[in-house]
Amino acid sequence: DTGVSQNPRHKITKRGQNVTFRCDPISEHNRLYWYRQTLGQGPEFLTYFQNEAQLEKSRLLSDRFSAERPKGSFSTLEIQRTEQGDSAMYLCASSLVRGAETQYFGPGTRLLVL
């Protein structure tokens, strides 16, 4: 257990529905990252926050995806109008911006869109 938690751990939804995932980082970490991972691939960067500011969003990310970190603590990732291609593991990681900035991953939320 790295100290990063994610909820829910599993989500099954029907195509077209909206889903929201939550990530609670290690408390003193000021950076929070979201990744998506599909079978046989490495994690794909989606977006990251430093405190409450969203500093970067992947150019490949659909505008159906939005993320927030309103108070610089927990973060939410929302997917609107889900598609079957959104089925993946969604990983959250947090880090402390100091030196090499090692990231610690949460257990992930596995999404299945039917």
Added chain:
Amino acid sequence: QKEVEQNSGPLSVPEGAIASLNCTYSDRGSQSFFWYRQYSGKSPELIMSIYSNGDKEDGRFTAQLNKASQYVSLLIRDSQPSDSATYLCAVKNDMRFGAGTRLTVKP
């Protein structure tokens, strides 16, 4: 060109052997490099980080970095069946990951 490339594998070694995992990257300005291990169905966990050219050893693991060649590797000595997992190379500057190399250590 992919930003971070790894041998796709799978790589199979007998128990007790040395497993060698390789990674190349495209961003010459990268400064920090990480190796993560990921068991099936689990999230990545950090094994080692390396920032300077040369070798860095931690127990049975040795990371090697050559910035001129844009190459980083991970050696696992005395491989154990419990080392069987996918190994992910990650490069800082927004933490780009390779696709991973699946390692199987056979008893």
